[in-house]
Amino acid sequence: MSWEIVIGLEIHVQLATKSKLFSGAKAGFGAAPNTQTTLVDLGMPGALPVFNQEALRMAVAFGTAIDAEVCKHSVFARKNYFYPDSPKGYQTSQMDHPIVGLGHLDIQLEDRSIKRIGVTRAHLEEDAGKSLHEDYDGMTGIDLNRSSTPLLEIVSEPDMRNAKEAVAYMRKMHAIVTTIGISDGNMAEGSMRCDANVSIRPKGQEKLGTRAELKNINSFKFIERAINVEVERQIDILEDGGKIVQETRLYDSDKNETRPMRSKEEANDYRYFPCPDLLPVEIDDAYIDAIRQSLPELPDQRSARFVSQLGLSEYDASVLSASRTLADYFEAVVLVCNDAKLSANWVTGELSKYMNQHNVEIDQVPVTAVHLGQLINRIMDDTINSKGAKAVFDELWNQAGEVDAIIEANGLKQVSDIGAIEAMVDDVIASSPKQVQQYADAEVEKRGKMLGFFMGQVMKASKGSANPGQVNGLLKKKLDLLC
Amino acid sequence: MTHKTLVQIAKDLAAGKYSSREITQDIIADIKARDAVYNSFISLSEDLALGQADAADARIKVGNADILTGVPFAHKDLFCTQGHTTTAASKMLANFVPPYESTVGQRLLSAGAVCVGKTNMDEFAMGSSNESSFFGAVKNPWDLNAVPGGSSGGSAAAVAAGLVPAATGTDTGGSIRQPASFCNLTGIKPTYGRVSRFGIIAYASSLDQAGPMCQTAEDAAIMLNAMAGFDEQDSTSVQQETPDFTAELNLPLHGLKVGLPKEFFGPGLNPQVAECIMAAVKEIEKLGAQIIDISLPNLELSIPAYYVIAPSEASSNLSRFDGVRYGYRCDKPENLMDLYCRTRAEGFGTEVKRRIMVGTYALSEGYYDAYYVKAQRIRRLIKDDFARALSQVDVIMGPVAPTPAFDLGSNTKDPVAMYLEDIYTLSANMAGIPAMSAPAGFVNGRPVGLHIMGNYFAEAKLLNIAHQYQQVTDWHLQTPTSNNVPVSNQEKGA
Numbered sequence: 001m002s003w004e005i006v007i008g009l010e011i012h013v014q015l016a017t018k019s020k021l022f023s024g025a026k027a028g029f030g031a032a033p034n035t036q037t038t039l040v041d042l043g044m045p046g047a048l049p050v051f052n053q054e055a056l057r058m059a060v061a062f063g064t065a066i067d068a069e070v071c072k073h074s075v076f077a078r079k080n081y082f083y084p085d086s087p088k089g090y091q092t093s094q095m096d097h098p099i100v101g102l103g104h105l106d107i108q109l110e111d112r113s114i115k116r117i118g119v120t121r122a123h124l125e126e127d128a129g130k131s132l133h134e135d136y137d138g139m140t141g142i143d144l145n146r147s148s149t150p151l152l153e154i155v156s157e158p159d160m161r162n163a164k165e166a167v168a169y170m171r172k173m174h175a176i177v178t179t180i181g182i183s184d185g186n187m188a189e190g191s192m193r194c195d196a197n198v199s200i201r202p203k204g205q206e207k208l209g210t211r212a213e214l215k216n217i218n219s220f221k222f223i224e225r226a227i228n229v230e231v232e233r234q235i236d237i238l239e240d241g242g243k244i245v246q247e248t249r250l251y252d253s254d255k256n257e258t259r260p261m262r263s264k265e266e267a268n269d270y271r272y273f274p275c276p277d278l279l280p281v282e283i284d285d286a287y288i289d290a291i292r293q294s295l296p297e298l299p300d301q302r303s304a305r306f307v308s309q310l311g312l313s314e315y316d317a318s319v320l321s322a323s324r325t326l327a328d329y330f331e332a333v334v335l336v337c338n339d340a341k342l343s344a345n346w347v348t349g350e351l352s353k354y355m356n357q358h359n360v361e362i363d364q365v366p367v368t369a370v371h372l373g374q375l376i377n378r379i380m381d382d383t384i385n386s387k388g389a390k391a392v393f394d395e396l397w398n399q400a401g402e403v404d405a406i407i408e409a410n411g412l413k414q415v416s417d418i419g420a421i422e423a424m425v426d427d428v429i430a431s432s433p434k435q436v437q438q439y440a441d442a443e444v445e446k447r448g449k450m451l452g453f454f455m456g457q458v459m460k461a462s463k464g465s466a467n468p469g470q471v472n473g474l475l476k477k478k479l480d481l482l483c
Numbered sequence: 484m485t486h487k488t489l490v491q492i493a494k495d496l497a498a499g500k501y502s503s504r505e506i507t508q509d510i511i512a513d514i515k516a517r518d519a520v521y522n523s524f525i526s527l528s529e530d531l532a533l534g535q536a537d538a539a540d541a542r543i544k545v546g547n548a549d550i551l552t553g554v555p556f557a558h559k560d561l562f563c564t565q566g567h568t569t570t571a572a573s574k575m576l577a578n579f580v581p582p583y584e585s586t587v588g589q590r591l592l593s594a595g596a597v598c599v600g601k602t603n604m605d606e607f608a609m610g611s612s613n614e615s616s617f618f619g620a621v622k623n624p625w626d627l628n629a630v631p632g633g634s635s636g637g638s639a640a641a642v643a644a645g646l647v648p649a650a651t652g653t654d655t656g657g658s659i660r661q662p663a664s665f666c667n668l669t670g671i672k673p674t675y676g677r678v679s680r681f682g683i684i685a686y687a688s689s690l691d692q693a694g695p696m697c698q699t700a701e702d703a704a705i706m707l708n709a710m711a712g713f714d715e716q717d718s719t720s721v722q723q724e725t726p727d728f729t730a731e732l733n734l735p736l737h738g739l740k741v742g743l744p745k746e747f748f749g750p751g752l753n754p755q756v757a758e759c760i761m762a763a764v765k766e767i768e769k770l771g772a773q774i775i776d777i778s779l780p781n782l783e784l785s786i787p788a789y790y791v792i793a794p795s796e797a798s799s800n801l802s803r804f805d806g807v808r809y810g811y812r813c814d815k816p817e818n819l820m821d822l823y824c825r826t827r828a829e830g831f832g833t834e835v836k837r838r839i840m841v842g843t844y845a846l847s848e849g850y851y852d853a854y855y856v857k858a859q860r861i862r863r864l865i866k867d868d869f870a871r872a873l874s875q876v877d878v879i880m881g882p883v884a885p886t887p888a889f890d891l892g893s894n895t896k897d898p899v900a901m902y903l904e905d906i907y908t909l910s911a912n913m914a915g916i917p918a919m920s921a922p923a924g925f926v927n928g929r930p931v932g933l934h935i936m937g938n939y940f941a942e943a944k945l946l947n948i949a950h951q952y953q954q955v956t957d958w959h960l961q962t963p964t965s966n967n968v969p970v971s972n973q974e975k976g977a
Contacts (some may be wrong), residue, residue: 019655039582039583042808043581043803043808044583044809045563045569045571045576045579045581045685045803045804046562046563046581046583046585046680046681046682046684047681048680048681048716048717048718049718050715050716050717050718051718065869078799080798080799080802080846082802082805084805084819085806087803087807087808088802088803089799089801089802089803089805090799090802090823135865142807268850269847271798271799271843271846271847271848271851272846272851273795273796273799273846273851273855276687276688276689276719276796277685277688277718277719278718278719279718279719325693403777
């Protein structure tokens with residue numbers, strides 16, 4: 001049977017506010033346990049929440065950035081459940097009245113076509129603390145630093161049909177939230193993570209299959225793997241005549257498998273009700289419009305500008321605008337070398353290749369945009385040829401120093417001295433009589449191909465530094481004279 | 484010192500008749516000597532109090548004193564006091580020492596008032612008789628067989644017994660007004676949002692409001708001046724200028740329109756209580772007020788609606804008492820579930836558990852619409868009733884409770900009978916309007932309070948009416964220990 005995969009994502013974005021969603025404690029990663037807490041985050045008796053207006057601004061900025069409905073009336077609700085890292089016994093979230101309503105996001109598929117993914121809603125909620133099960137001698141430690149840090153939970157429609165679409169959607173969301181500056185988007189630190197609702201159904205069937213919820217996936221790579229491995233699991237079960245159980249599952253990246261977290265029988269009744277400690281959030285058009293006006297250039301707008309202003313292809317433009325840091329890097333390179341096409345080639349080519357090989361993100365690459373721009377300048381002014389440029393890039397990646405110094409130190413400077421090149425050409429011709437004879441005997445149309453041997457010999461003799469254009473011209477002239 | 488008003492003590496301190504340290508020491512000694520009978524205090528904060536008294540004396544000396552500077556008072560044990568146990572009268576928090584002060588407490592301390600201790604109450608403010616306290620029931624100083632009312636019963640008994648001139652209380656469904664009525668005090672529940680809830684252990688957040696319990700309206704106005712005000716730490720506190728609540732005390736009542744809702748004088752009302760109230764209304768009419776019959780048609784629904792909303796909020800508010808971070812923890816928990824279950828089973832009393840279960844049920848999937856949502860709709864109706872009534876009249880009057888203080892133990896077997904005690908008080912909390920109780924006579928030696936309710940932010944008007952009434956009556960001056968054994972209205976009139 002042929003199966004259709006149905007995926008919906010719930011993305012949790014940690015907002016980059018200075019303080020927490022409902023308290024004045026610092027909202028940051030990495031501090032010693034329980035040092036970033038107030039009475040509110042600790043759930044002390046009589047402590048009351050105060051809504052962080054910066055989190056509101058950020059949520060509204062997100063809503064306007066994806067052109068979603070921004071709700072003028074939203075309400076915080078309590079989600080009641082007991083857990084040691086939930087100090088109040090409830091999580092303050094939004095239920096019936098979220099801050100952001102219906103919207104959508106366009107993603108680019110592998111075949112370069114565009115697909116629209118529906119966004120159901122986005123709501124504000126506070127994060128829980130952390131239970132630390134190691135290092136406490138059989139006991140559990142509780143760290144409430146993360147308690148009440150602000151999250152925006154973005155819920156998609158079940159519109160994605162394979163893991164790659166889910167990754168594209170997640171990447172696009174990442175680009176948007178980092179571009180508008182509401183999150184640092186650091187997935188390793190959990191600033192952005194997602195739950196994936198995955199189900200399958202026979203192709204052509206309208207009714208959705210039973211879904212599994214894959215919890216807390218925190219890298220683009222894992223999204224793809226987790227979904228694929230879960231789909232395989234579901235197909236195996238159904239094709240063996242079994243049934244999918246609706247449940248929450250955890251992706252184990254070491255074993256590349258999903259396994260159940262808790263079963264439906266234990267599912268909580270969260271007893272949502274409006275939080276009586278917080279007033280409904282009322283905002284007006286003027287507030288929303290002011291935020292909309294202050295949005296920076298969004299990824300789609302930037303991509304369009306790369307095409308219209310810099311003359312990039314649609315594809316290069318969309319690749320380069322897919323992340324704010326990548327686009328910023330690219331534009332910084334262009335600023336130095338003033339050649340968008342070459343910059344795009346280098347960023348999407350050599351740089352991306354190294355990033356993949358070394359498994360680093362754009363904000364961690366050792367080659368600065370200025371260095372790459374200078375390197376491109378040296379290509380354009382014929383100081384180095386492309387082979388030499390790759391060698392320089394490799395040195396830059398290893399942080400060997402400045403571009404010109406590397407060229408100098410490695411003797412990569414292109415030899416454009418016509419006399420020196422002519423001497424090398426003459427040497428090669430003189431020492432290759434057999435090949436010269438073959439060249440002379442060949443039909444004129446086939447000689448071009450045979451020129452490659454002589455080119456190679458001269459470049460080898462020059463240790464790669466001869467200007468290939470000059471070598472080519474001289475070789476042709478001299479060989480043709482001999483025939 | 485016994486039964487001196489706050490104003491009298493303030494005058495004596497200003498005149499140098501005694502120091503704050505002296506009166507604080509006297510009061511603490513008096514409590515130690517006499518409170519065993521009433522059980523109105525859970526704890527005394529002697530060291531902290533003497534430190535505050537010395538600081539107050541220094542302020543008085545340099546002429547930097549506020550009217551409350553050096554004046555002793557007591558906190559209901561629901562207000563978090565920095566460095567001093569705050570129990571909510573529960574085993575759950577019997578060992579809890581807050582590292583912070585409630586906003587109300589901080590405001591009173593800033594004014595220079597001296598907190599001598601923490602008063603007994605119904606556990607987590609759930610009750611109408613002060614019999615649900617982990618620290619034992621409180622006795623009514625007017626009649627040791629009677630309850631003092633609840634939930635601020637310890638505060639009421641302490642002031643009524645003359646142990647302290649004033650105490651704080653909280654009122655979620657009548658918990659200031661009903662004990663004030665039962666103990667012959669003047670107590671006011673301000674407009675919801677007038678007084679910060681920060682640092683007061685929450686019972687039902689949308690209904691809780693703190694206020695003072697004193698001997699006179701003037702004292703209550705002075706206390707409220709210190710307690711009220713916007714607090715950025717409480718999102719439901721209102722950003723409205725706080726008036727001087729004493730400023731209108733002496734205004735005449737000419738032309739005041741007083742509404743008497745017929746629903747407040749129905750068959751459930753004790754006829755002698757009704758007589759006291761009607762006599763008080765007559766007195767106020769004599770002061771120039773116009774009496775108008777009105778109706779609050781949905782009053783009866785306030786009991787079922789309140790007993791859905793308040794427990795619902797409570798079930799969530801009390802979830803934080805889980806034995807993990809502070810307070811009571813069961814012995815040797817076997818696992819997490821055991822820790823939760825036994826801590827809460829052992830730490831909470833019966834009435835608290837009852838309300839947590841009712842609230843949990845009301846919020847559950849499948850019942851939420853039928854209970855919580857419906858109760859909120861009724862709340863809206865009650866609000867509308869008051870809006871309609873208060874567009875016709877300035878204030879509404881009636882009894883605070885259907886009976887005078889009842890006997891200890893008489894209602895404990897039947898929670899519903901206890902809940903019915905709140906019939907006249909709940910609606911003000913549901914609507915969020917200010918309401919107060921002022922002494923208005925006695926029935927068989929047990930006090931009766933006049934209930935005065937007004938529009939949002941009309942506290943000054945309510946206090947003005949009570950104060951004017953107190954200028955022409957002396958019910959508020961009666962004390963359990965005075966030579967004139969209190970008599971009923973009728974006897975007095977005869």
